[in-house]
Amino acid sequence: MNKKIGAKILGTGSYFPNKVLTNADLEKIVETSDEWISTRTGIKERRIAANGEYTSDLAYKASLEAIKAANIKLEEIDLVLVATITPDMFFPSTACFLQKKLGLNSVPAFDLSAACSGFVYGVATAKAFIEAGLYKNILLVGAEELSKITDWTDRNTCILFGDGAGAMILSASQQNNDILSVFLGADGSYANLLFIPGGGSINPATAKTVDEKLHSMKMQGKEVFKAAIPKMVFAAQKALELSGRKLEDIKLFIPHQANMRIIEAVAKKMNIPMERVFVNIHKTGNISSATTITALDEAIKTGRLNKGDLVELVAFGGGFTWGATVVKV
């Protein structure tokens, strides 16, 4: 009898653009202070892509690292999946641009849009494709250039976001199943709390939509903050339950890095000591779908996670969307 196919994590990678934008730099752009940003968000600096450096370029560099770590041949990849809300263009998908850059011609490629939960949604998608026997080696990327959809005159939002990309290779295996559980959720009735109103079919681009800055991100921060905490706790508990493991079995929790106060509140509500919670928000800011995967990659590279450890990724974002996954690295 054939054993059920599972998804094995073969390798991860990440890439951040070189330019660092500090809180002190932001003090010169809007009326804010390092003290306000640090105490209200935990962010000290974020990375910003250079002119001419696109989301697919960040995705490309992160992918090369993941492919190297996975020790597989480029030609073995049979699906390219990119989670992003800052694609190179509306279409073709950033996955298609990435596929071309990697030289993987004719391999299927598509984008997935679930805002800050994008990578967790991507893990669920890749797992399902692998378990269904459709693809064997999936390149899953979370890549964002939030700097390109930021209103740099709005101090409520421009201090929060950054650019970056992370990648993972997931591979079909009869022996291993590294994705122990996934739990996803969404509630579209909160769409107008975190969104870009312009550019789509509701408000197609005109001179007026540009004048009114409808092409940059709008957020009701306080409302998003209040919703994020219970939803992240709920998603984390559900995924844990589905994994059949206990809180103590999880070596490290990697929550979405949107605000240090959210991270601490989620940890407190779940009774997880902060030593077991991964935090890198001070150097990255919020990078939406790239957040959990770049954090996971950093945790592996810095030795916070060793082979065989269990880790839980938890995310929340625009939509609203939320999700969590328990994985073995």
Ligand code: UT7
């Ligand atoms: O990726 C998932 C989605 N994103 C999130 O999860 C973000 C969720 N929200 C948040 O992280 C927080 O709500 C923010 C960091 C955005 C804002 O923090 P807050 O504690 O909710 O502050 P607030 O919006 O209530 O503003 C408090 C005060 C206001 O002044 P008044 O009205 O009390 O005089 C703001 O005008 O702080 C002021 N303020 C600032 N002051 C200095 C807002 N932004 C700034 C700023 N610098 N950058």
